[in-house]
Amino acid sequence: MVKLGDRLQQERKKQGLSLDEIAHATRIRKSFLEAIEKGEYKKLPSSAYAQGFIKNYIDFLGLPEKELLALFRREFNEEEFLGVLPKSFTQPKEISLQGVKIKRAGIIGVGLLLILIIYIFFQYKSAFFSPSLTVTAPPEKTTIHTQELTVKGTTEPNVSLTVNNIPVFVDTSGNYSKDITVFPGNITIVIKATNSFGKISTIERHITVQGS
Numbered sequence: 718m719v720k721l722g723d724r725l726q727q728e729r730k731k732q733g734l735s736l737d738e739i740a741h742a743t744r745i746r747k748s749f750l751e752a753i754e755k756g757e758y759k760k761l762p763s764s765a766y767a768q769g770f771i772k773n774y775i776d777f778l779g780l781p782e783k784e785l786l787a788l789f790r791r792e793f794n795e796e797e798f799l800g801v802l803p804k805s806f807t808q809p810k811e812i813s814l815q816g817v818k819i820k821r822a823g824i825i826g827v828g829l830l831l832i833l834i835i836y837i838f839f840q841y842k843s844a845f846f847s848p849s850l851t852v853t854a855p856p857e858k859t860t861i862h863t864q865e866l867t868v869k870g871t872t873e874p875n876v877s878l879t880v881n882n883i884p885v886f887v888d889t890s891g892n893y894s895k896d897i898t899v900f901p902g903n904i905t906i907v908i909k910a911t912n913s914f915g916k917i918s919t920i921e922r923h924i925t926v927q928g929s
Contacts, residue, residue: 721771721788722754728778729754743773750774758793767793848873849891850910850918860925861899868922869894872910879909901928 752760852870
């Protein structure tokens with residue numbers, strides 16, 4: 718029984734055509750044309766490609782399409798194609814690997830950009846926000862019976878801090894403490910923190926001082 722590949726090869730040679738000429742005219746790889754003529758269908762990329770290549774080859778040679786495609790189907794074994802790809806089709810794995818590398822590089826780039834944004838935000842947040850300020854002593858609306866009072870709390874390092882307009886030292890952890898003299902009566906203590914960009918935070922304590 719004449720095989721499809723033999724029939725195609727005979728007709729090609731009869732017409733005086735080379736595989737290179739047919740490959741150029743049909744845009745089918747020469748290696749695929751050779752595989753078709755040898756009946757080595759497993760060297761084609763897939764069953765769908767195989768039938769399409771063979772159909773184009775048959776039409777180019779002017780042979781009866783219906784008859785030769787039926788011959789191809791008898792010879793073709795679908796199971797031979799499962800899990801089989803030609804060497805030339807292993808390249809997509811490298812492309813996929815490259816795609817993974819590009820994706821990973823993109824993720825790293827976005828991560829670095831976020832870190833940079835966060836860094837800039839913390840470096841320059843003082844330009845947009847008032848400094849943090851807390852007063853742990855004295856409590857609001859407390860009554861004392863002495864003229865000596867300690868004002869203390871926390872703020873941000875490197876701010877300018879005043880208590881009733883008196884400069885107060887702030888340590889590197891943001892802690893501050895100031896002893897002040899007060900007089901009998903209802904008084905207001907103003908604690909003010911000012912950062913290098915002029916942003917201000919203010920807390921008031923309203924104290925009642927009774928004579929001892």
